[in-house]
Amino acid sequence: MRIAADRILGVALIGLAALAAFxxxxxxxxxxxxxxGPKAFPILLSAILAGLSLVLVFRPGENGQWPEKHVAxxxxxxxAVLLVYAMLFTRLGFVITTFATVLLxxxxxxxxxxxxxxxxALMSVGSYYLFTLGLGIxxxxxxxxxxxx
Amino acid sequence: MFDFLIQGFDVALTPMNLGLAFMGALLGTLFGALPGIxxxxxxxxxxxxxxxxxxxxxxxxxxxxxVYTGAEYGGRMSSILxxxxxxxxxxxxxxxxxxxxKKGLAGPALGLSAISSFVGATIAIIGLxxxxxxxxxxxxxxxxxxxxxxxxxxxxxxxxxMGNDPVKTGIGAVLGVLVAMVGVDSGTGVMRYTMDMPELYxxxxxxVMIIGLFAISEILLMLEHAHNKNADDEMPPVGRVxxxxxxxxxxxxxxxxxxxxxxxxxxxxxTGASVAGAVxxxxxxxxxxxxxxxxxxxxxxxxxxxxxxNAAAVGSFVPMLTLGIPGSGTTAVLLGALMLYNITPGPxxxxxxxxxxxxxxxxxxxxxxxxxxxxxxxxxxxxxVLTIPRWALVPGIAILAFVGVYQLHSDLMAIYLMLVIGxxxxxxxxxxxxxxPIILGYVLGGLMEDNLRRALSISGGxxxxxxxxxxxxxxxxxxxxxxxxxxxxxxxxxxxxxxHT
Numbered sequence: 001m002r003i004a005a006d007r008i009l010g011v012a013l014i015g016l017a018a019l020a021a022f023x024x025x026x027x028x029x030x031x032x033x034x035x036x037g038p039k040a041f042p043i044l045l046s047a048i049l050a051g052l053s054l055v056l057v058f059r060p061g062e063n064g065q066w067p068e069k070h071v072a073x074x075x076x077x078x079x080a081v082l083l084v085y086a087m088l089f090t091r092l093g094f095v096i097t098t099f100a101t102v103l104l105x106x107x108x109x110x111x112x113x114x115x116x117x118x119x120x121a122l123m124s125v126g127s128y129y130l131f132t133l134g135l136g137i138x139x140x141x142x143x144x145x146x147x148x149x
Numbered sequence: 150m151f152d153f154l155i156q157g158f159d160v161a162l163t164p165m166n167l168g169l170a171f172m173g174a175l176l177g178t179l180f181g182a183l184p185g186i187x188x189x190x191x192x193x194x195x196x197x198x199x200x201x202x203x204x205x206x207x208x209x210x211x212x213x214x215x216v217y218t219g220a221e222y223g224g225r226m227s228s229i230l231x232x233x234x235x236x237x238x239x240x241x242x243x244x245x246x247x248x249x250x251k252k253g254l255a256g257p258a259l260g261l262s263a264i265s266s267f268v269g270a271t272i273a274i275i276g277l278x279x280x281x282x283x284x285x286x287x288x289x290x291x292x293x294x295x296x297x298x299x300x301x302x303x304x305x306x307x308x309x310x311m312g313n314d315p316v317k318t319g320i321g322a323v324l325g326v327l328v329a330m331v332g333v334d335s336g337t338g339v340m341r342y343t344m345d346m347p348e349l350y351x352x353x354x355x356x357v358m359i360i361g362l363f364a365i366s367e368i369l370l371m372l373e374h375a376h377n378k379n380a381d382d383e384m385p386p387v388g389r390v391x392x393x394x395x396x397x398x399x400x401x402x403x404x405x406x407x408x409x410x411x412x413x414x415x416x417x418x419x420t421g422a423s424v425a426g427a428v429x430x431x432x433x434x435x436x437x438x439x440x441x442x443x444x445x446x447x448x449x450x451x452x453x454x455x456x457x458x459n460a461a462a463v464g465s466f467v468p469m470l471t472l473g474i475p476g477s478g479t480t481a482v483l484l485g486a487l488m489l490y491n492i493t494p495g496p497x498x499x500x501x502x503x504x505x506x507x508x509x510x511x512x513x514x515x516x517x518x519x520x521x522x523x524x525x526x527x528x529x530x531x532x533x534v535l536t537i538p539r540w541a542l543v544p545g546i547a548i549l550a551f552v553g554v555y556q557l558h559s560d561l562m563a564i565y566l567m568l569v570i571g572x573x574x575x576x577x578x579x580x581x582x583x584x585x586p587i588i589l590g591y592v593l594g595g596l597m598e599d600n601l602r603r604a605l606s607i608s609g610g611x612x613x614x615x616x617x618x619x620x621x622x623x624x625x626x627x628x629x630x631x632x633x634x635x636x637x638x639x640x641x642x643x644x645x646x647x648x649h650t
Contacts, residue, residue, distance in 0.1 A: 035610030038334040102544035111540035
């Protein structure tokens, strides 16, 4: 694990720059009133990006502190919770999904079940009424709460 | 010549705008006090709300500017009480603020820093009032070529001043500009980097970008911090927030000097509160640290960075309002907010939209007084915010992020995009990137390309137009000098870095 993270990043960014430049070279303009067109600037950027990334590959900085395994697992869990929140947001409605999300996030941040449940209940219902009634934002409704939109 | 200010006070003194300035100051102080939620996060969360509430541009700007300046006030709380800077601008505040709190002087330290913030901000607001209209007059002479040169200069000064790794700052800025390329090219109608997804035809939405990059990555970082607790979490008692006149007088020169330094640093495009805090602290240390008391709880060492970072926050409005070039990451976000309203800040704003420019400046005067009144007596109350546990804070941020992005277009795609950007932001932050250059690149990228293409259209493709006028030549030389300076400096002064922030 002694390959500097910066080196990997540098190589990845050079790849990205190449991809961006190649992609830009495919931009087809049917007719143009100006001399530059849509290709030049992205290609210029890709060149700068590749140049800077090359510096990173040859002169990587210090390796940052990366999370230990159990923290990394929790990070993935937080991301999974947020992803499921997004997937069910409109289907199940704001209140139920928010309740579950707050509950799980609070648990992942080491709240007790009791505190997490209270936080979930207060924050989901409270924010629903704050956003819909107070601020006039329409949120996906669940089946069991009256809508105020 | 101060017509715009009179008109501005007319705008800022309407009950609604007064209320918004107050709200912004209050919320900003809270956002600044909460570790992890700095001014950019606060603005990112509130911006979509301001937009949906149908606030007119000047009112939205008054609210968001209040949040910005308020957050610079609030950032000092956790610096002083917990030794954890509440935002990037308050890093230097920990150096003398925390030792003061350890000595049992938390109350006076909070009071003195509030006054320093007020003095610094006041100096800078006066500077803004005087210089912005003048600069706007000069800026009228700017054509596309000059604007392009100015943006090159802004990126150069940002690379050198911001963060401690110029290469990563540069990469961040270029990545930001590339993100701005996504969508339909306005000049030709060509799709660029849309990956055939209709959701990307309009480009990556500004709110999605900001909330993903800052709020979502922050949630992930907070989880990590929760696991390495090495800072002692015990908060010293605040006690009565009382400052003796003697203490204020003792540090008055530190405040005034740092206010001026902070303003100048803020005006420079690309450098904001964190650089200003560092520069004003080191200057003050050099000038007045006769008995080596700096770092052990010297009142002047607390006053200097606080006056400096608040002055810089205000100063960074100068290039944003007059040139349309943000002076800091946060003003880049504000610039983006204005663009949502189809207002492009620039030299014409003082003549064409004086209610926006003047209203903002007038509201800064008002907000600054509100902030002093809030922060002196209520510092103890705000300090309570620091005891909000992460398990309650993080879900709150998540809800605000989701609602903020969802209500833009009632579109789930935007939420997924926000999550992806959040993960990228997290990885970049772990790799030592700061996010401000990315945002600056993202905000300026479109403008930069537009100006380049416009300039070359005028000249029929001849690139020499880019360095024809005196202004552009000056800007190119200044940019070049900025980029070369650190190398020369490191040759001359081995082992000494100027850019530690």
